[in-house]
Amino acid sequence: MKTQTKRKADTMATRVALHPFLAGVNRAQLLLLTDCAIAAHFEAGQIIMREGELANRFYLIESGKVVLESGDLLGKPVVVDTIGSGDLLGWSWMFPPYAWHFTARAVEPTEAIFFYGTILREYCERDPSLGYELFKRMAPVMLRRLQAARDKMLAVHHGRASLQPVVLESPFMDQELDTD
Numbered sequence: 398m399k400t401q402t403k404r405k406a407d408t409m410a411t412r413v414a415l416h417p418f419l420a421g422v423n424r425a426q427l428l429l430l431t432d433c434a435i436a437a438h439f440e441a442g443q444i445i446m447r448e449g450e451l452a453n454r455f456y457l458i459e460s461g462k463v464v465l466e467s468g469d470l471l472g473k474p475v476v477v478d479t480i481g482s483g484d485l486l487g488w489s490w491m492f493p494p495y496a497w498h499f500t501a502r503a504v505e506p507t508e509a510i511f512f513y514g515t516i517l518r519e520y521c522e523r524d525p526s527l528g529y530e531l532f533k534r535m536a537p538v539m540l541r542r543l544q545a546a547r548d549k550m551l552a553v554h555h556g557r558a559s560l561q562p563v564v565l566e567s568p569f570m571d572q573e574l575d576t577d
């Protein structure tokens with residue numbers, strides 16, 4: 398049992414070290430990150446995080462596809478961006494008020510590395526170089542996503558695009574409801 402646990406830890410350490418988002422992070426920082434990491438799997442249609450809820454984690458996507466959507470509270474949600482393998486999902490865990498700004502939904506089976514953001518924030522307080530390293534990597538992602546949202550809004554405003562509502566597919570949609 399002890400060797401099996403060590404093997405899982407070694408496997409997670411390898412997964413963390415090999416993820417493109419963390420390329421070039423030093424060994425000590427990788428150990429801290431691995432300490433906060435567990436494997437995660439999401440089925441198509443599964444909500445990963447919901448807009449407005451507490452942001453206490455983030456994910457590094459290894460495979461699959463996730464849509465970021467907004468407007469859930471205003472009616473039909475609208476797809477803002479689509480992310481996949483090699484991408485970061487979630488930066489709100491790092492910045493007050495620690496609330497999600499988008500809803501994230503897997504659109505196909507997705508494998509990811511889950512990180513406990515609350516623990517990682519404590520590590521960043523103790524080791525500011527870790528926080529700075531993560532911030533340097535998150536800032537371009539935030540900028541790219543905000544710019545994509547801005548471009549989409551301008552395209553809609555100028556009539557060059559329309560907002561695509563979220564389309565959910567379910568294996569149960571083809572079945573009749575049993576009303577007996």
